[in-house]
Amino acid sequence: MPTARAKRSTSPASVPDTPPSATAARRKPRAGTGPTPREAILSRYLPRILTAKVYDVARETELETARNLSARLGNQVLLKREDNQPVFSFKLRGAYNKMAHLSAEELARGVICASAGNHAQGVALGAQRLGCRALIVMPRTTPQVKVDAVRALKGEVVLEGDSYSDAYETAVQIAQRDHLTFVHPFDDPLVIAGQGTIAMEILRQHQGPIDAVFVAIGGGGLISGVAAYLKAVRPEIRVIGVQTTDSDAMMRSVQAGKRVRLNDVGLFADGTAVKQVGEETFRIARELVDEFMVVDTDAVCAAIKDVFQDTRSIIEPSGGLSVAAVKQYVERTGCTGKTFVAITCGANMNFDRLRFVAERAEMGEEREALFAVTIPEERGSFRRFCELLGPRSVTEFNYRISDERVAHIFVGVGMSRRGESVEIADTFRQHGFDAIDLSHDDLAKEHLRHMVGGHSPLTENERLFRFVFPERPGALMRFLSSLHPSWNISLFHYRNQGADYGRILVGIQVPRSDRASFRRFLNTLDYPWVEESDNPVYRLFLR
Secondary structure, eight states: OOEEOOOOOOOOOOOTTSOGGGSGGGOOOOTTSOOOHHHHHHHHHHHHHHTOOOTTTOOOOOEEEOHHHHHHHTSEEEEEOGGGSTTSBTHHHHHHHHHHTSOHHHHHHOEEEEOSSHHHHHHHHHHHHHTOOEEEEEOTTSOHHHHHHHHHTTOEEEEOSSSHHHHHHHHHHHHHHHTOEEOOSSSSHHHHHHHHHHHHHHHHHOOSOOOEEEEEOSSSHHHHHHHHHHHHHOTTSEEEEEEETTBOHHHHHHHHTSOOOOSOOOSTTGGGOOSSOOHHHHHHHHHHOOEEEEEOHHHHHHHHHHHHHHHSOOOOHHHHHHHHHHHHHHHHHOOOSOEEEEEOOBOOOOGGGHHHHHHHHHHHTTOEEEEEEEEESSTTHHHHHHHHHTTSOEEEEEEEOOOSSEEEEEEEEEOSSTTHHHHHHHHHHHTTOEEEEOTTOHHHHHTGGGTOOOOOSOOTTEEEEEEEEESSTTHHHHHHHHSOTTOEEEEEEEEOOSSSEEEEEEEEEOOGGGHHHHHHHHHHOSSOEEEOTTOHHHHHHTO
16 A cells, blocks of 8 residues: 655654653754754654643553454554543543643633544543533534534534534634634644653553554644654654545645645544644654555454454544554565554444444455356356355355346355455356456445345246355355255345354245245255245345
8 A cells, every 4th residue: 555755854863761851852953053843843842742731631541462463463563542531532632731721711711623523522521621611513424422422521512514624614713703712633732742642651651662653644633742752752663644545635745745635535534534634733744754654444444353352342443543554564564573553542433333344344354355256047057156165154145147148146255364365266267157356346345245136037936035044164055955956046145244143035946846845845944934925125126
């Protein structure tokens, strides 16, 4: 996947064993010259981070070893669990630090912010603690769990626009009209300093070598604070910023040498869906961040699953960016024995999204491959194809009779290693079945897998049944081997939902003369079944 390297100034020498006051950030400029932009940033932000007021509302979160992921990658992966904050996100650090520095008069008038949800909760909690009014402008696309959380903290919610940038414009107008103090989610030195306390905790919690810290980027406040502290105290640690492929404003800005505004942003990782990064955060990130990476939706879903397997916690998509990037970085570089920190920055996700995450996680890990396979429309070819799959796990099977000569099957197959889909497709072709690998086809993954089927003119003597199968190898072949050779399968739909039992819809063409033997077949079958031949949905959409 593409990466971008930041424009760099000359790094000061690493002084890992000296206190922060003796680091490069506190060094005096060379005689006759002013400080470099890098030195100016470090000297400005280090004292602000060290004196940040965050612990009235925030807690020092755990730095946990992701044992399963570390073993799989051959590197130590440490998770900085900002998803365990009281509002399930790091955002309360910067928000409260800003608000704690306001005057009594400013607090009396109240505060306002624009946020996709996590910053909003931080502002609402801070306002509750400080006893002031908080008006929160949120995009209409914000997950309901975040809207409800803000209201539970007594924040006043206004829903406006489809992205953070839309909500921001509305919030600025209201702030000017009502004389409220605007608490920026990222482009404010006090907010940046508050987020920088995360890096301070990381170095306190792990005093051994750290090769890189991976940080999600939305507007840039988190990575600016983290980079400012790390490069002042431990400049040898690489800081790697991570964005999604459809919300990469910071990476594009660094590449262009100026702030770039995106026309649209992806909304899956809503916490980092920002059309334009801040002026201050861009200035800091361009100077201090070592590398920028982008990850796609499937990789983020796989990362959410990885964190769950190690911690039994579910993080939000933006919280999975850093973990996805660690995996991608290790695969790209082939490194081993390194120590990486991934900041899991939030856990505010709608429960309804878990279905999508679970489905796409297998694609992100390349544990599932999707194929379009063409087989002859003749009795026995369906069984031959299933026999060819052998012991492999079938994750999805969609087929509808539509042609007298050939049948088109949409099938998902479990994989044991990356790159196996090419071998599977070759095996299909070697046995006379044309196959197209759809594993990286977004149209197939997002839509076609749910649309295969429909009306067919070739449904004479077709009967429709729902069967419940135990989810174990061989169950499908046992069913197929029980069918009489003169019975034709005309429809088949199956999707592995992760349960102990799978539910399969099957259309079977049974000649009138075979109805008695077909009834005996059903009565001797060990699987529960329900006939749906008279179901009106079947007649409307499939017959």
